[in-house]
Amino acid sequence: MELGDLALFSGDFQSAMSHFTAAIDAGRDGSRLYSTSPAAATELFLLHRRMLCYQGLSNWSKLAQVRGGGVGVGLEEIGAGADLFGRVSLMLVEAYFKQGEWETARDKATELLVHKDFTNESLKKKIKTVKRKCEAEIEEENGGGEGVDVPPPAAPAPTTTTTITTPAAPAFVAKKPVKTAAPVMPKYQFWQSDKFITVSFLEPDVTEDMVAVEYEEETVKVTLTRKGGADPLVILDGVLFDKIDIEEGSIVLRKDLN
Structure with a gap:
């Protein structure tokens, strides 16, 4: 993990991601880790680090595909890792938003905000902000809200038109600037x-x-x-x-x- 952190904070996101992925694979027993396992918080930490790498690479589709730390994991089973879970979930919500999946991002934000054990107010505020942005995008995509009946425009009043024929003015043709060569300076x-x-x-x-x-x-x-x-x-x-x-x-x- 130390090598991954060193690469992450030096901006080498590809190398950092390789280190964090290897650490996750090395810590798993069989094919998966249960959230009740003592190592669950460690895996969630590594997933968060790997998501930071995707964020640094602006690879939102890959970030949204990260498994194991998404909304839906029981916060009560993670215990001290609840805030870390919130940060991971916020990154997933933002990733869906960046890809234009506003309804998915809104639903996952709603799911996270109503969870009884998630109490980090700072993270809640950020998630609410993303949720409002999603709702605004959805409303704009649907035509700006419900339709309002607008009366048809009144018929125009009758008008009298007088046509005056005049000879066309000569077209103005701008003269092209004449290029003059700079005088040759004596040596x-x-x-x-x-x-x-x-x-x-x-x-x-x-x-x-x-x-x-x-x-x-x-x-x-x-x-x-x-x-x-x-x-x-x-x-x-x-x-x-x-x-x-x-x-x-x-x-x-x-x-x-x-």
Whole structure:
């Protein structure tokens, strides 16, 4: 059982289920255990653990098929295991509900709630909640309750219709947006030495008025405006490696034909 619990609480539901099933089989004398046997509470405990595995796997059909711990076992014969029996039975009721077997779930919940020895109020409250959900689903499935006579609608009053013929308005056809390719940015290289900052970029037919350079102690920005009135392109806008003296600086534009 310890191995099963370890696997269960680590989320390995398949392995846990194998351990709990093996423990149940090992504890049985022959083909079944009678509820009056001292081992009955242990088997019910293991069944509850195995049902937790099915619940973790969201396998409601398998959970509902679990044998040995369902509603109908005499609570007075289990004694101290009554609350555990209630938890097992609640899981079965929820499993039937999850499968859409609302009438079966409702009937089993009713059977459990009226048992004289079942006194756990917390579990009773949960079972009542599931029962109410079942009843609501059954009512909705049956059309929302008993029918109510509704008088037929009154006949519409006579009306006068005037037809006005107008030429159809021209259909509005939305223009498809024209895709414009982004401008090709010139490739550039940047160097900074003790005395010079050099920004070199590839662009044909560049004149001095097409290039703008802005610099501060720690930043430099180079902008190129191409011919034809296009928007300026920011070639470089970044932080310098070292601070510079802006009062001593000057800008030189040089065309390198090599």
